[in-house]
Amino acid sequence: MQSQELIEVELESSSLKRSSNNLFYWGPIGHQFSDCFLTMGNVFLQKYFEGESVKKIKGIFSSFVEMVQNLADYNEGTYSNGFPQSLVSIEVLEQEVVILTSNMLEKKDVADIESRFSNLLSLNGSELIEAHNHAILKGQSLGLFMLKKMEESKLSFEINENQIGEFWLNLKLKIKYGTTKN
Amino acid sequence: MEPLKIEPFLQTPEIDFDSNTGDFKLTGKSYPADAIEFYEPVIKWVDEYVKSPATRTQLVCEIEYLNSASQKQIVELLMAFKPLQEQDKDFIIHWKYEEGDDDILSVGELIEHELELPFSYEEF
Numbered sequence: 001m002q003s004q005e006l007i008e009v010e011l012e013s014s015s016l017k018r019s020s021n022n023l024f025y026w027g028p029i030g031h032q033f034s035d036c037f038l039t040m041g042n043v044f045l046q047k048y049f050e051g052e053s054v055k056k057i058k059g060i061f062s063s064f065v066e067m068v069q070n071l072a073d074y075n076e077g078t079y080s081n082g083f084p085q086s087l088v089s090i091e092v093l094e095q096e097v098v099i100l101t102s103n104m105l106e107k108k109d110v111a112d113i114e115s116r117f118s119n120l121l122s123l124n125g126s127e128l129i130e131a132h133n134h135a136i137l138k139g140q141s142l143g144l145f146m147l148k149k150m151e152e153s154k155l156s157f158e159i160n161e162n163q164i165g166e167f168w169l170n171l172k173l174k175i176k177y178g179t180t181k182n
Numbered sequence: 183m184e185p186l187k188i189e190p191f192l193q194t195p196e197i198d199f200d201s202n203t204g205d206f207k208l209t210g211k212s213y214p215a216d217a218i219e220f221y222e223p224v225i226k227w228v229d230e231y232v233k234s235p236a237t238r239t240q241l242v243c244e245i246e247y248l249n250s251a252s253q254k255q256i257v258e259l260l261m262a263f264k265p266l267q268e269q270d271k272d273f274i275i276h277w278k279y280e281e282g283d284d285d286i287l288s289v290g291e292l293i294e295h296e297l298e299l300p301f302s303y304e305e306f
Contacts, residue, residue: 031215031216032215034215035192035193035214035215038193038213039192039193053282054280054281054282054283055283055284058247058283058285059285061247062247062249062285065213065249066249066250069213069215069249069250069251072215133292135250136253136254136257136293137257137292137296142253142254143249143250143251146250
């Protein structure tokens with residue numbers, strides 16, 4: 001199910017759901033919640049990836065951390081009277097992990113965020129490494145460069161305006177992996 | 183000055199900095215949402231330490247995981263030790279990384295190259 005569909009299904013209430021292969025949350029997300037949720041996510045992921053390389057396991061968890069914290073950072077910096085509902089989902093499929101996040105944007109931020117993601121996705125290999133290294137030392141968006149650098153993965157985004165004029169940033173990261181043991 | 187000791191917690195590493203012996207350890211996972219809040223007092227402590235350091239300082243970094251916010255703070259933390267080098271003090275950073283973890287290794291190499299700090303590397 002796509003993020004926008006999930007948002008419409010879950011509009012009524014906050015929910016935290018866990019199944020054998022999916023961890024899902026719809027509700028307010030700030031720094032405090034993201035710390036707790038990432039601890040849950042760490043435990044959730046550990047059981048799936050026994051036998052995978054250290055690099056792959058850490059890469060998947062790293063991506064999950066960056067996407068959740070990216071969303072929390074935006075909410076913390078934007079909303080002072082409570083955070084709006086946001087969505088985070090991590091799902092382990094046959095040889096692929098899919099991480100989804102969706103959060104509401106202020107209209108004034110839409111153009112800048114769209115530009116930032118478009119630029120990110122247009123970077124080639126060497127440009128990405130250079131931008132990533134620069135961001136560690138001086139720049140912004142280090143988390144996004146880390147996501148884009150993830151091997152055997154595909155990052156996509158869309159910004160949608162719904163019928164009541166809300167703007168939503170939907171991010172999806174798909175990461176391939178080798179074998180799993182459930 | 184008093185040693186600095188912070189126990190590890192869910193997303194933050196152990197800090198064990200002994201100002202008397204010059205043996206410093208930073209160990210574990212670092213992925214707090216607000217990395218500045220965690221690292222700022224550590225950096226301030228180091229700023230004071232370098233004014234009157236031990237004869238020899240060695241910082242062992244054995245980091246399992248770093249989120250993007252922590253990477254930036256680690257850069258700031260290691261920069262805080264730079265005066266030791268400028269004062270020609272005995273100082274080295276032992277950068278330990280888990281076998282196969284190219285990402286942590288490359289962060290160390292980048293910092294070594296850009297900040298021109300003395301590093302040694304060890305895979306565990």
